[in-house]
Amino acid sequence: MKRKLIAAIGVAAMLGVSACGSDDGSGSGSGDKTLTVWVMDGSAPEEWVTELNKEFEAAHEGVTVKVETQQWNGIQEKVTTALSEDSPPDVLELGNTQTAGYAVTGGLADLTGKKGELGYDSWNKGMVSSAELDGKLYAAPWYAANRVVVYDKSIFADAGVKPPTTREEWLAGLQKIEDETDAQPIYLPGQSWYVYAGFLWDEGGDLAVQDGDQWKGALATPEGEAAMNFYQELAAFSTAPKDTDEATPQQSTDIVPKGDVASWIGLGWEAGGATAAIEEAGGEADFGYFPIPGKTADQPGHVFFGGSNLAVPERSQNKELAQEWLKLATSEKWMKKYAEVTGGGLLPNSEAAQITPEPGSFAEAMVASADVGRITPVTPGWANVETDPNPIKQYMSNVLQGTDPQKAGEAADKIITERVNQG
Numbered sequence: 001m002k003r004k005l006i007a008a009i010g011v012a013a014m015l016g017v018s019a020c021g022s023d024d025g026s027g028s029g030s031g032d033k034t035l036t037v038w039v040m041d042g043s044a045p046e047e048w049v050t051e052l053n054k055e056f057e058a059a060h061e062g063v064t065v066k067v068e069t070q071q072w073n074g075i076q077e078k079v080t081t082a083l084s085e086d087s088p089p090d091v092l093e094l095g096n097t098q099t100a101g102y103a104v105t106g107g108l109a110d111l112t113g114k115k116g117e118l119g120y121d122s123w124n125k126g127m128v129s130s131a132e133l134d135g136k137l138y139a140a141p142w143y144a145a146n147r148v149v150v151y152d153k154s155i156f157a158d159a160g161v162k163p164p165t166t167r168e169e170w171l172a173g174l175q176k177i178e179d180e181t182d183a184q185p186i187y188l189p190g191q192s193w194y195v196y197a198g199f200l201w202d203e204g205g206d207l208a209v210q211d212g213d214q215w216k217g218a219l220a221t222p223e224g225e226a227a228m229n230f231y232q233e234l235a236a237f238s239t240a241p242k243d244t245d246e247a248t249p250q251q252s253t254d255i256v257p258k259g260d261v262a263s264w265i266g267l268g269w270e271a272g273g274a275t276a277a278i279e280e281a282g283g284e285a286d287f288g289y290f291p292i293p294g295k296t297a298d299q300p301g302h303v304f305f306g307g308s309n310l311a312v313p314e315r316s317q318n319k320e321l322a323q324e325w326l327k328l329a330t331s332e333k334w335m336k337k338y339a340e341v342t343g344g345g346l347l348p349n350s351e352a353a354q355i356t357p358e359p360g361s362f363a364e365a366m367v368a369s370a371d372v373g374r375i376t377p378v379t380p381g382w383a384n385v386e387t388d389p390n391p392i393k394q395y396m397s398n399v400l401q402g403t404d405p406q407k408a409g410e411a412a413d414k415i416i417t418e419r420v421n422q423g
Contacts, residue, residue, distance in 0.1 A: 032062040035321050037091040038070050038082075043143075043308060044093075048334075048341045056328055063321060083107030088313040090322035091329075094139060096130035096307045097376055097383065103138040104380040109312040109319060111137045118327055122350045126373035131309050133378065140330040141349040143338065144307030146373050147195065148365040149293075150256075150271050151263040153286045155183045159262075163290035165297040167230065174237045177262045187255055187264040188235050190242035190400045191393035194304040195265050195292075199227035201302035201374055202295055207392065208377045208385070208420050215379055215420040217413030219395055225405040228396065235400060242400040245393065246270075253277045265292065267306070268345050271362050289365035294372075305373040307347070347373075377420070384419035391415040 039049070044067065053065040068089070070078065076098065082088040083102060094102060102108050111118065118140055120128070127141035151163070159180040161173040174185035188195070197207060205223025208215050218224060235242070240255075249255060252270035257277040266274075275285040291300035310330060312322040328334060335353035339346065344355050344363035347370050354370070357363035376382050385391065395412035399405050 033064070033318055033321065035063055035065045035091070035318055035325055036089040037065060037067045037325065038079075038089045039067060039093045040075070040308065041069055041071050044069075045338075045341045048338055051337070052329060052334055056325055060321065060324070065325065080105075080107075083313055083315070086315060087317055088315050090312065090316045090318045091326055092311050092313060093142065093308050094311055096127070096141070096144065096305065096309055097386075099130055099139050099309050099311065100133045100378050101380040101383055102311070103133045103136075107314055108138040109314045109316065109323070111139070111312070111323070114323060114327070119331065119350065122332070122352060124347070124349055124351065124370065124373070126305050126371075126375065127307065127347075127349055129378055130305075130307075130375045131311075133380075139309035139311035140326055142308045142310050142330060143342075143346040143348060144305040144373060145267060145346055146303035146305055146366055146369055147198075147265050147267055148289050148291055148362060148369070149263055150266055150274070150362075151288050151290070152183070152261065153288045155181055155262040156288070163288065164293050166293050167295055167301075170293045171233055174234070174263075178237060181262070183260045183262040184239055185237035185262050186234060187240050187251055187261045188231075188238040189240040189244055189246050189248075189251070190235065190397050191245040191390075192265065193245070193390065193392045193396060194306075196227060196231050196392070196396055197304050197374075197376070198292060198302040199230050200224060201372075203227050206377060208379075208382075208416055215377065215381065215417065217391075217409075217416030217420070219392070219412050219416070220406055220409030224409050228399050228405050231396070232400060243397045257281060257283075268362050268366065288360065289362045291365050291368040300369045300372060302372045302374055303369045305347075305375050379420060381420040381422050384422050385416050387419070391419075 049067055056065060057063055079092060079094070079102065083105065115137055120137070123141055127144050131137060131139040131141050155177065159177040161176050164170040164173050177183060177185040200206065200223060203223040203226045205221055205227065206218050209218045246266070251264055252266055252274040255261060256264060256274045271287060275287065278285040292303060294301040310326050312319060312326060316322050330349055332350060332353050335348035335350060336355065339348045339353055339355045344357040344361065347367065348354055354367060357367055391412040395408050398408040
């Protein structure tokens with residue numbers, strides 16, 4: 001997902017080589033050492049990481065930073081193995097929902113004592129939660145991205161509909177599009193559970209909550225039902241399947257380019273993919289973007305933050321140097337450069353580092369939701385919940401197909417509770 005997102009916003013070729021060491025003789029005299037950094041395919045633009053390493057090496061005489069690009073496929077097993085070895089990489093990029101799982105094993109260095117110098121207080125609160133476990137800090141947030149509503153400007157204009165700022169306006173606009181045009185007002189598959197999670201957070205609920213030293217599913221609640229009721233209202237304007245997610249079929253390349261879709265909810269790489277597919281077919285995409293509306297106009301709807309953190313393995317042979325590299329990479333200066341080189345298509349870890357996106361862009365709509373971004377429950381067992389068959393997806397399909405929300409929620413909560421508490 002991240003590789004496609006950066007590709008869609010036009011970032012240059014990604015890094016797969018090592019940076020050269022400094023020859024200027026300046027710096028702290030750390031000795032001849034190689035600092036190994038693992039980044040994921042698509043996360044580290046070559047221009048950014050080359051300049052970053054140049055500055056780091058100039059400040060640390062005799063140190064060479066070796067950046068190795070990893071693939072997302074199979075990465076969890078590879079990281080697990082690396083963390084158990086005596087000479088793991090010195091810095092790791094970890095998916096934000098994966099970090100807690102590695103932290104609980106003791107494989108990550110405790111950075112709690114480094115909070116002040118890392119800039120902890122300035123970090124986006126929605127991002128920082130994924131880097132902590134049991135009150136301790138095990139990583140620094142790097143970047144994130146979230147979904148927005150992508151709409152066809154011409155269809156909205158034909159119906160006389162403007163981008164909404166509240167749920168009420170959103171539903172009214174979709175009804176007008178249905179009444180005034182032949183287009184599908186919104187394409188919303190029944191199992192888009194990250195979208196549902198945002199509605200659940202709007203209601204003050206969550207997918208799972210702590211119950212003493214355990215966790216339990218929380219869909220069979222008034223908040224869970226209210227969120228699903230709103231999802232149903234939106235889905236009533238869609239002809240999308242009730243029993244698949246946004247990737248089956250892929251909404252951005254298999255559905256939207258065929259036309260007659262007034263709006264849909266997606267990520268930046270999906271908007272880029274839809275545009276490319278339309279243009280390849282000889283058409284012209286004319287998309288607009290707006291944040292997922294909230295219950296009131298003063299705050300957009302909550303959104304799921306997909307993104308990455310940077311961590312230092314506990315067994316790193318260069319732990320202090322690794323922490324210094326992490327500190328530099330996630331600093332306001334270098335996060336702002338990161339935002340610039342990615343064109344504002346990714347959210348840096350602090351508001352101070354965020355650049356002003358181009359008016360009318362996907363990035364502008366995405367940034368508008370940055371303060372209300374969240375992630376799934378931060379617990380090592382959460383990854384078990386997302387294993388197929390995902391109980392949240394099944395819950396959504398069941399409700400959309402007529403099952404009582406309370407009954408469907410209880411069935412899903414039983415599975416969530418069992419899985420989330422597994423070791």
